Amino acid sequence: MNSYQARVEVKLKPGHVDSEGLTTEKALNDMDYSVEEVSTAKVFEIKLTASSLEEAESEIKDMCKKLLANPVKDDYKVEVEKAE
């Protein structure tokens, strides 16, 4: 078995209200910055054990579907590489 390092970025799908983004945008403009738009995303960095890169990728996508991302409102991007 080998160690793999995965990076998962979870972001709201277009059309869903990013309340944290809106709040941050307002706060920054209240502080006199010239901000047009703010959106937010969550990143998970996961170190996992798997027998191959393909298996690690499949496990991570499975984790996204079951826990890390809400299939209704979230999009997610996955990058996996062998851990150093």
Added chain:
Amino acid sequence: MNSYQARVEVKLKPGHVDSEGLTTEKALNDMDYSVEEVSTAKVFEIKLTASSLEEAESEIKDMCKKLLANPVKDDYKVEVEKAE
């Protein structure tokens, strides 16, 4: 004035307990994945107006110090480019 697109990634400094990471790690292992470690980060994508790339970068770093990142416990990475 021009539009610039910035990406700010805020992550806990080493040594600070990432409770969300720990909770996620435990949940994934309880679901029988072989996860060794999970850490989390927050990403802000900010569209702003500035007179130059240098000014946009300086404004974004200022925003990090004043609002987006807690100087005591957070590290942050900034990338800024001209908006398409």
